[in-house]
Amino acid sequence: MDRYTLAVTSPDDWNTIHNALIIDSNEDGIPDRKVTCSDCKEHSSTRGTYELTEQEANEIAKHPKVKWIELSPSDHPYVYPKPEPATKRFKKDVKIYRDISTGGSNVPPGITTAGELDRTNWAVKRVGIATNGDSWPNVTGNPPPIFDDISYSLTGKNVDVVIQDSGILQYHPEFIQGNGESRVRDIVLDGPYYIDPAYFTSNGYTYTKPDGRTGITTASAHGWWENSSNRSASFSSAGTVTIDNNYTVARSIGIGGSAHNFTSGHGTGCAGLAAGKNFGLAFEANIWNINIFGDIMAVETSYDVLKIFHQNKPNVQVGNKSRKNPTVVNGSWGYQGRFNSNTNVSYKFRGETGTFTGNDAVGSGTGQLARAMKEGLNNQVVGAYKSWSTSSGSNSSDTAGGEMVDAGVIFVAAAGNNNQRLGIGAADPDRLNYLTTTVGSDPRPEFPSGTVPCGHRDWMNPQGIGFNSTTDYHPVICCGAMEEYIGIIGGAATYEEGQAGYSNNGPGIDIWAPADETLSAGIWDTDETNYVRRDDANFADRFFNGTSAAAPVVTGLVALFLESNPSATSVEVKNFLANDGSKLLPDSEWVDQYTNASTTDYWTESYNNRGALNKVAFDPYASDTIPSISGVEMSGVSYTQA
Numbered sequence: 001m002d003r004y005t006l007a008v009t010s011p012d013d014w015n016t017i018h019n020a021l022i023i024d025s026n027e028d029g030i031p032d033r034k035v036t037c038s039d040c041k042e043h044s045s046t047r048g049t050y051e052l053t054e055q056e057a058n059e060i061a062k063h064p065k066v067k068w069i070e071l072s073p074s075d076h077p078y079v080y081p082k083p084e085p086a087t088k089r090f091k092k093d094v095k096i097y098r099d100i101s102t103g104g105s106n107v108p109p110g111i112t113t114a115g116e117l118d119r120t121n122w123a124v125k126r127v128g129i130a131t132n133g134d135s136w137p138n139v140t141g142n143p144p145p146i147f148d149d150i151s152y153s154l155t156g157k158n159v160d161v162v163i164q165d166s167g168i169l170q171y172h173p174e175f176i177q178g179n180g181e182s183r184v185r186d187i188v189l190d191g192p193y194y195i196d197p198a199y200f201t202s203n204g205y206t207y208t209k210p211d212g213r214t215g216i217t218t219a220s221a222h223g224w225w226e227n228s229s230n231r232s233a234s235f236s237s238a239g240t241v242t243i244d245n246n247y248t249v250a251r252s253i254g255i256g257g258s259a260h261n262f263t264s265g266h267g268t269g270c271a272g273l274a275a276g277k278n279f280g281l282a283f284e285a286n287i288w289n290i291n292i293f294g295d296i297m298a299v300e301t302s303y304d305v306l307k308i309f310h311q312n313k314p315n316v317q318v319g320n321k322s323r324k325n326p327t328v329v330n331g332s333w334g335y336q337g338r339f340n341s342n343t344n345v346s347y348k349f350r351g352e353t354g355t356f357t358g359n360d361a362v363g364s365g366t367g368q369l370a371r372a373m374k375e376g377l378n379n380q381v382v383g384a385y386k387s388w389s390t391s392s393g394s395n396s397s398d399t400a401g402g403e404m405v406d407a408g409v410i411f412v413a414a415a416g417n418n419n420q421r422l423g424i425g426a427a428d429p430d431r432l433n434y435l436t437t438t439v440g441s442d443p444r445p446e447f448p449s450g451t452v453p454c455g456h457r458d459w460m461n462p463q464g465i466g467f468n469s470t471t472d473y474h475p476v477i478c479c480g481a482m483e484e485y486i487g488i489i490g491g492a493a494t495y496e497e498g499q500a501g502y503s504n505n506g507p508g509i510d511i512w513a514p515a516d517e518t519l520s521a522g523i524w525d526t527d528e529t530n531y532v533r534r535d536d537a538n539f540a541d542r543f544f545n546g547t548s549a550a551a552p553v554v555t556g557l558v559a560l561f562l563e564s565n566p567s568a569t570s571v572e573v574k575n576f577l578a579n580d581g582s583k584l585l586p587d588s589e590w591v592d593q594y595t596n597a598s599t600t601d602y603w604t605e606s607y608n609n610r611g612a613l614n615k616v617a618f619d620p621y622a623s624d625t626i627p628s629i630s631g632v633e634m635s636g637v638s639y640t641q642a
Contacts, residue, residue, distance in 0.1 A: 003038055003049050004057045005396045006069035011045035013065040021050055029063040031056045042228075043239025043308050044403055047396065073394040074242070074298045083292055083299055083333045121272070121279035123514040123553050126497075127619045153621040156282025156559040158318050158566070161275045162187065162329040163552075164302060165267030166293040170253040171211065172268060174276040174521040174541075175287060181211045184271065186253045187290045187309050188243055188297075192216065192224035192231075195312050199224070199232045218248055225305070238312050241304045244296045252291040265522030267291070269544040270332050272521035274552035274559070279520050281556030281619060282563075286325065292333070303400035307407045318566075326562040328410040330555040332548035346436045346451075405475050410562065410573050412477045412555045414547035415504040421611065422508030424474070475570035477558070477577065478508055481515035481550040482616060497616060498591035503547055509612035510574065511582050513550035520544040553617060557581055560621050582615040590614040 008017050020027045021035040031052070039049035049072050052060070061069045168175075170184035177183055185194070193200050193216045200206050205220035222243045223230040231238075267289065272279040275287050288309075292302050310327045346355045405411055415422060423430040434451040447453055481503040484496070499505055500515055522542030554577070561576050562568060568576070 001051050001053055002057075003072040003075050004052045004060075004069050005039075005047060005049045005072045006060065007046045007067045007395065007399050008065050009067045014045055017063070017065055018048055021048075029059050029066075031059075039242070041239065041304070042237065043241075043304055044400070046403075047399060068395045070395055073300050073396050083335055121276070121519050123273065123518045123549075124279075124281060124619075126514040127281070127553060127557065127617045154560040154563050156275060156280075156285030156556065156563055158316060158325050159282060159285045159559040159562045160288055160313070160325045160327045161271075161282060161285040161555060161559050162288040162290060162306065162327060163267050163271045163274065164290050164292055164306070164329050164331050165270050165333065167252045167254070167267045167291045168271045168287065168289040169265070169268045169521070170289075172272075172521045174272050174278060176211075176277075181213055183275070183285075184253060184287045184289060186249075187288050187305060188225065188247055189218060189221045189249060189252065190215065191288070191305075191309050192221050195309070195314065196224065196232050196235050199230075222247070225308075235312060238308050239304070241301055241308070243301075246294070246296045247291065251294060251296055253289055265540070265542055266293075266332070266548065268522055269520040269542060270330055270548060270552040272552075273518060273544065273549055274330055274555040276521055279518075281553070282559035285556075285559045285563075298397075300394065300396040300400045303397065303404045306409055307400075307404045310404075310407055310409050323566060326410065326566045326568070327408070328412060328555055328558050328562060329404075330412050330552050332414040332546075332551045334414065334416045348432065348434050348451075405570060408569070410477075410558060410568075410570055411475070412479060412551050412558060414551040415478050415480045415509055417481070417502045417546050417548075418504055419502055420504045421506035422478070422504050423506055423611075424508045428507070473571075474508075474510075475574070477554060477574060478510045479547060479551040479554045480505060480509040480512045480612060481545075481547040482512040483514075483516035496589055496591045497585060499612075500546075503550075506611045507613075511554055511577055511615050511617055512612070513553040513617040515547060515550040515553075516545050518544050518549050518553075520549070557617055557619055560619065564621075577617075578615065580620055581618060583618040585614040585616055587614075 006017070008014050017030075018037070018040070019025075020030045022037050024032065024034050026032060035056075036051040037048055038051055041047045041049070046067070057069050060066055168184050170182045170186075175182050175184045185191070193206070193214065197214075200216045200220060203220070205217050207215050207217065209215045220230070222245070225241050225243050228236040228238070228240055271287050271289070274280050275282045275285040277283045290302050290305060291297060292299055297305075306327070306329060310324075313324050313327075315322045315324055344355060347353065401411070421430060425431075432446060432453070434447050434453050436450050436452070481500040482497050483500040484498075497512075499512065503515070519541055522540040522544070558573055558577070558581075561573060561581065565572065565576075
């Protein structure tokens with residue numbers, strides 16, 4: 001007997017299947033006994049978890065109203081690929097530019113200290129901030145240091161920016177407001193009080209945090225999520241989720257101002273680039289953390305939590321309107337599959353099938369990797385090694401993510417750092433490419449048993465959440481990494497933008513954003529070679545790169561748009577980014593380092609064809625003038641396109 005999660009094809013079928021399982025039913029394909037429902041998932045209209053034998057699960061899978069059934073990912077975390085941060089770091093000097101000053105009215109909020117005067121993220125320059133007539137892109141040389149005030153038309157105020165990652169150091173100076181309070185809260189540990197304060201106050205479950213804010217005990221926070229009786233009556237029907245006991249303040253957002261143990265400073269860096277007071281575009285946004293690393297929360301569970309949080313958060317007063325804050329989630333992570341050395345691998349590449357042998361990547365330091373998808377692709381790949389982005393960890397994660405997006409959550413995702421082509425659409429030649437793997441398989445009928453699709457957005461989490469095969473629409477915003485490319489033409493240096501050599505690419509990329517040579521908040525680290533600057537309290541700023549850095553830059557830009565358009569849908573957000581929030585760079589300002597498909601480098605690590613438009617993140621709100629973007633509302637006044 002084991003726990004299986006199943007989903008039906010439509011919400012209309014849910015009661016039929018659920019009721020047939022929990023009673024002694026004689027329906028074909030349904031066990032002739034009362035099945036225990038261990039998790040009815042009240043927040044979902046299509047999913048539930050049941051205690052079944054393997055044989056019963058196999059029979060239920062054949063039922064015409066059952067979309068899929070699989071072992072519960074929460075119970076079997078190693079059956080499915082685990083999410084990994086999509087980070088790439090480089091050991092080289094960082095360029096430091098200043099985006100704040102000691103005077104004037106246009107500096108970010110909070111008290112500027114002497115130590116903060118050189119705290120900067122020059123990515124804000126590269127997404128369109130204009131100062132002294134010098135606006136991005138700058139192709140004539142490195143952008144100069146910024147010494148003057150920068151005017152911000154929007155700041156991300158009254159927008160909830162969620163960092164779905166490794167945790168955030170809540171008392172890092174980058175997140176401290178002028179009143180001394182942190183802007184960082186954890187959805188699991190602080191969200192229940194934000195949603196339902198009366199319950200915690202009346203039961204004496206509150207305490208005062210070091211910065212003066214109200215916190216709630218970890219046990220009471222867990223209880224609120226797990227049992228509807230541990231809430232005010234008005235939230236009894238919101239749905240419940242099980243929270244791992246290891247989801248604690250120390251593991252997720254730190255204690256006091258001390259460093260704590262999580263996967264590098266990844267989540268802290270993402271938070272800084274999206275909404276840090278010096279590093280981020282949305283420097284007045286509310287910052288929320290949800291931790292999916294360190295085996296303390298399954299991705300499926302995090303999506304369910306985010307859905308409940310978004311739907312049940314309180315209304316806030318904004319001007320003369322009362323509304324819920326919009327929610328934008330940053331997912332700078334993905335799944336990776338690997339083969340052990342000497343593993344026999346079968347593949348399908350554009351209709352051609354074959355085999356190759358997995359090998360270790362010498363000196364990679366990242367564990368066991370695989371040979372290129374097909375050794376000798378057009379005789380271009382010779383001894384190339386790679387890891388690859390896989391499909392989602394589970395169908396449960398896909399479905400939960402789709403429900404989250406359908407509930408109104410805006411989702412921004414890192415494209416990944418595997419130099420892979422991400423296709424899109426049913427007609428894409430790479431739609432059904434696959435590899436066999438030793439870390440699970442994809443049960444969907446398009447792929448043979450034991451295989452993992454690769455290189456296509458339909459099947460890549462989180463980029464493929466909410467994919468609609470009928471409309472060919474992806475509500476998730478997929479972000480590639482761009483870098484400054486310094487070339488030599490006629491003995492003189494040229495400065496252009498280009499796809500970072502490691503970034504996934506292709507038509508599945510929605511937008512490119514600056515990633516290399518960005519600086520953000522981090523946790524204390526003794527590694528001085530990777531650029532670490534810290535104060536006397538061991539708070540650090542760190543060099544931050546990869547598509548992990550590109551995604552939060554876009555998340556910050558989306559937060560600015562949501563501040564002015566709080567009811568915007570995923571469609572409207574993507575339309576904004578495509579039409580007003582990005583620039584299509586001409587070839588004279590964009591460098592493709594892999595223009596010749598006959599070279600080995602073009603195919604190294606992947607089966608690349610490139611193909612993404614040169615659409616780069618651009619902030620139309622960072623200027624001295626009132627934005628004139630169609631449909632944008634500011635201070636109760638609606639503006640139209642100039």
